[in-house]
Amino acid sequence: MSMNANAYKQTYNNAQVMTAPPGELTLMLYNGAIKFLKLAINAMKAKQIEETNKNIQRAQDVISELMCTLNMDVEISKNLMALYDFMNRHLLQANIKKDPALVTEVLDLVEDLRNTWVEVIKVNRSQSAQVANGLA
Template identity: 80%
Template sequence: MSMNAATYQKSYNNAQVMTAPPGELTLMLYNGAIKFLKIAKTAMEAKKIADTNHNIQRAQDIISELMCTLNMDVEISKNLMALYEFMNNHLLQANIQKDPNLVQEVLDLVEDLRNTWVEVIKTTRLQTAKAANGMA
């Protein structure tokens, strides 16, 4: 019996998550939230209530996971926690009011965070490469 394409994809995705460094995992979470927010906004505009709800909840699950990963001993984590709480509350209101503009506001915030995180990863890689080559 051979595995189907969905099973292969799930296995591949699981392998990616299990082998990714922590910074890459955060990036994956941001990308997942962006994906679900875009789907939710499109579903909301098409008046597909069940799809809207499902995808908003998936984005909220990711935001909740991001909240769990914060190290509250670091000052910026307190700011991120407040931002994540704002996002989750905003998505709750978006889901209740069926307002795609509220979803877009959260989507814009998550995209900004993701773009910033990409720059952090690039900088960290560059610093690590320089240190490995004795150039730090």
């Protein structure tokens, strides 16, 4: 990709983040974590230690960001905080042991959370559309 194409892509991505509703931002974070976890697994299998470390750390950064977005006044946030903490600790162990199975366990959890979040967004959109149409 050329330098100009990279600059345009970065500008587009920044605009997406800046204009996305909060629910969509959370979905972007889950998708980012999934991307980095898959890259880490592939790098681990290819014995690319530096690339493995970089992608595990990027996934941990995303999970830390998810932790920061939690509203701890809501009960489910306490459960999510514990789950995110587990994921970060699991990824630390995966990075130390270079064990793709540990990364895969976290990947499965993040994919489940992302899929659940997609359903939440769909329900919210449906309810918003009903309210907008005066049906609720």
